[in-house]
Amino acid sequence: MSTVNVGQFNLLRVDRKVDFGFYIDDGEEGILLPKRFVPSGLQIGDTISVFIYHDSDNRLVATTQEPFAVVGEIAALKVVDVTKQGVFMDWGLMKDLFVPVSQQLSSMRLGGKYLVKLYIDKQTGRVAATEKIDNQLSNDNLTVKEGEKVSVQVYRESDLGYVVIVNQVHQGLVYKNEVFTHLHIGQFIQEAFVKKIREGNKLDIGIGKQGVEKLDDDKSTIVRLLKSHGNFLPYHDKSNPDEIYAFFGMSKKAFKMNAGILYKSKRITIEAEGIRLLPEVEIAPDATVVDEIAE
DSSP states (O other), X not given: OOOOOTTSEEEXXXXXXXTXXXXXXXXSSOEEEEGGGOOTTOOTTOEEEEEEEEOTTSOEEEEXXXXXXXXXXXXXXEEEEEOSSEEEXXXXXXXXXXXXXXXXXXXXXXXXXXXXXXXXXXXTOOEEEESOOGGGOOXXXXXXXXXXXXXXXXXXXXXSEEEEEETTTEEEEEEGGGOOSOOOTTXXXXXXXXXXXXXXXXXXXXXXXXXXXXXXXXXXXXXXXXXXTTTEEOOOTTSOHHHHHHHHSSOHXXXXXXXXXXXXXXXXXXXXTEEEEOOTTOOOTTOOOOGGGGO
């Protein structure tokens, strides 16, 4: 009986060598690892990590190529061919990934990029994909708690912000007024956390780090940028929020708060035209302080 998981990476033993590659032991007749995917120095008896899927002749085949996603994962993939039965998407392997017409929310167009989830088709046993993701996400039984770090993927835009997929299993919301850069559908955000769990197990998601950890990072960013720009930067409490985000990678609120902390700890002076870095043990005697920025 075969011991491999189709659509996943498998750690398997090399069984025998042939002119066109190696056969990997699957508990049955073996699965071919074609010669073009054989790593240098591979020997019979070695253990190797290979991805298993079906080739065009419906035979299991092994590869050392890495697909953009494996079964159970969600990814934004590009349509490379359209047929009456469905579309084929590029998922990083020699053979393209099939999305049946029945698994599309609307007609997928050639060259378009769509968010899909990979699954094993029960009839064929092959890896396929579906655009119908909603019914495969659930917040009924949460596996996360408030304050926990999570990985999220942008699912769609809503009136309030961005609906995101949390840890590949739940849905959450990133509020629009807390986003200071453009997010695109399918984008992965590795640094995120659960801000709040609301009634009905609804998840509010924050992007980036939180608490003291974020403060330390933001303060370090300001100091680093000051050092690389002659110890002075022309940003202050009247600066445009978009310009502050574009330069510092943080909101104006975060900039003002961190600048205030640095000022109180005597690392910077706040002048009418911007902020100036001080030696760690000195305070500039004649700096004109604009206290409002520290509020």
